[in-house]
Structures are given as structure tokens and as C-alpha cells.
Amino acid sequence: MQTLITPEKVLEEVRKATVETLRIKEDQIQLANSFVKDLGLESLDFLDINYRLEQAFGIKMARHFFLEHVEEMFGEGTAIDPRGKLTEKALKLLTIRYDPNNLPDLSKGLDMDEVPALITVQSMVDVVMDILETLPEKCPSCGASAWKTEDGTHIICGQCGADGVFTNGDELIKEWLNKVQADTKLFTA
């Protein structure tokens, strides 16, 4: 488990990226804020924020939302029906992925278009922390266990100077979905 970069530091960078993308004031951004509903973010703006976080931490954020991965891994129609509504399986997955207390009333179903609104400042911080967690114990280049950071965002090897390596966001989602499937058999027909 990496302890070089704290959730507080990640939050600081998420705030910075949001401020630069949307040109809003930093004190307008709260942990519980939905990027779409509260801060007015659009799909292109997400790319901007992702890119800034990737540059800041030397990571790769997911290119696709986890429900899209479900469709690719377990077959089209598994998560999203032809009318763009989430399936029962997808709704169940949402309650596994997110704190059910922070989810809207799912009993009436949910449209795929409404899903991006579920992404909050907190969940963005969590996603970055999850990727940072994949830092291996030893540097793949020289084998030393000497990770360090000088600026609080970029992890480098204290021995050979190589950049920290992390699993990319899409791979991490696939690993998570495989684990959910192994545990729950949710996607078994």
C-alpha cells in the first residue's frame, strides 16, 4: 500500500484540475458535489480533468465508464437495454460500486445518460487513489524498494530514478469486474 500520496493531496489536485477546467472558484467545490449536477461538467470537460490528473500523478485514468466495460466483457445488453436504461444487473452493480446512501432512488430505474451525474468529487479522489494503490512494492527497473516523491504527486524510484508504474484505470475496472463476477456470479446468465 502506497502512503507517499495522501487522499488530501489527491483532493487538492482534483480541485485544481476542476478550477482550471471550469474556471470556477475553488471554494465552490465540495467533496459531495456531483461534477455534472452541481458543477456543470460535460463529457469533454471530464477528459480535461482526467488529463490534468494524469499529468499530475503520472497515471492513466479509465477511458470508459465501468458499465461500458460490462457491456464489452459480458455482452451487449448486459448493463444497458436497447432504450438506454440500466438493467437490473447494472443497478445492482451500482450499489456495489458506490455507497448506496449516495445513490438516487433506483426503484424507478436509471437512464445511461443520468449515470455520469453519479460521479462526485469524492469518487474521483477514490479512483485516483485506487490507481495509485497499484504501485508495486519494488521498482520494476532496478528492484529497489525505495519509492519517493519530491513534489507530493510524482512518485519516482529513489534508487534508479525511474517513474512509478501503475495499472491503468481501464485495466483496474476490468480486474474489479472480474472479481465481482467471481464473488457474485452477477453476470452469469
Place this chain on the structure above:
Amino acid sequence: MEGPLEFNNQVALITGSSRGIGSTIVRQFAALGAQVVINYRSSGSSANKAQDLAQEVQAAGGRALVVQADISLREDRTRLMDTVKQTFGRIDHLILNAARAVFKPLDRILEREIHQVVENNFTGQLMTIKEALHLFPEQGGTIVFLSSLGSRLYTPAYPLGLMKAAMEAAVRHYSEVLRSRRINMNAVCGGIVKTDSFKVLRQYWEKIEALPEALCVSPDEIASTVLFLCSPMAAGIRGQTIVVDRGLSNMLYI
């Protein structure tokens, strides 16, 4: 100012114009006297940008109308055309700039996503033209479609390029169909432009950052070609796609 590049009292509708190339086309049209219709799809930062752009045009003494509409939806297109009709009564120049697409290679793209790519970038474009026709005056007007090099060159995970190719063919085809209405139709095929959409490209094509600035075309260079095609100076150009890429597509070696 009187001259060939002058659009006084003419109306230009630019789809997808809250940001990027679309907003630059709005600025250039307004600067040359046109009344502009600014269109955007999703509420959020685009809505704010569209309003800011309209204020900028109005502050300079121009007229601007902002209409939210998703051009892939019939009811939105109807509302867009109705609003333009009520406000300006006509369209002299229709600029098809809006685009929307997933970025996925063939082995990962879903059937639903292919349908969306077609609806947003082909069906919606043709229907926008069809539904705007009754707003063109007797003396005709111009239509310009914004294409990209993806129509002819491989770009990773870019199904939008296929639709750009289809639209370039549509421009060639419908420019003849529209001849009797005195409407001229052409396309501008842009190279690499560093607008918001560039951020999408950058996700899949990391080396693009290394492309020399001299080979990146500016939004103003694309927009001025669009305006030229809307002017009487370009009356002899019909059904063509003009590549504006600073020569990028001529090069086998960079």
C-alpha cells in the same frame, strides 16, 4: 464595409458552436456583419459558453440567438428551426459543425454506439439540412459541412472518420440536388486543430503532442475557409471538400 467577404443582414446558423471551431466561425461571421445562431447540445459548461459568446457578439453591436438543440433528435431540430424562423425569419448560411462520437476500435464498439455515431454524424446532419431548406430565401444560400482528415486517413479508434467520409460524399451528391434551389454546398476538411476535441484525440494518440505546431491548423484558419465558401468569391466551387491542414496530409514523413 462593403466587399466580397461581407455578410450584412444575412443569417448564419452554426451547429455545435459554443466552443472550438464552431465558436470561431460564429465570431468571424459576426465580425463581417452576419446575424448568428449559436447552437449547443448539453446543458452545463456549453450553455454558459454559448451565452458568453452571444454577449460578446452583442457587445460588438451584432445580433446573436442561442438555441439548445441536439441535432440527432427530431423534436430538437424542429424547435431549432422554429426558433430561428421566429427570430430571423430565414437562414442564408447553414454550417454543419456539430459532431459527437465514441472513440473505440472495432473489436470493442457496441452496436448501440455505432447507431449513435450514425445518428449524430450522418442522419442528424442530413435531416438538419432537409429541415432548414424552407428557411433559405428565394435567392438561395450556402451550406458548409465540417469534415476532418479521419475521412481519408487512419486515426486510432475513430469511427467518426467513417461518417465524415460519408458526409463528404453527401456534400458532393446533395450539392447537385440543391442546385435548383440556388444553394451551394461544400465541405472543409480540417487537419489537427487544438480545440477541446483535441483532448479526445490525445487520449488515444499520445505522440500527437509531439506534432510540430507548424502542422497544427488554427480554428481561425478553418473558419476563414468556411466563410470564403459562403461568399460569392467561391460561387464556382460546388460539392467539393477543401482540405485545410497546413499540408499535414501531404507528408509521408514528419
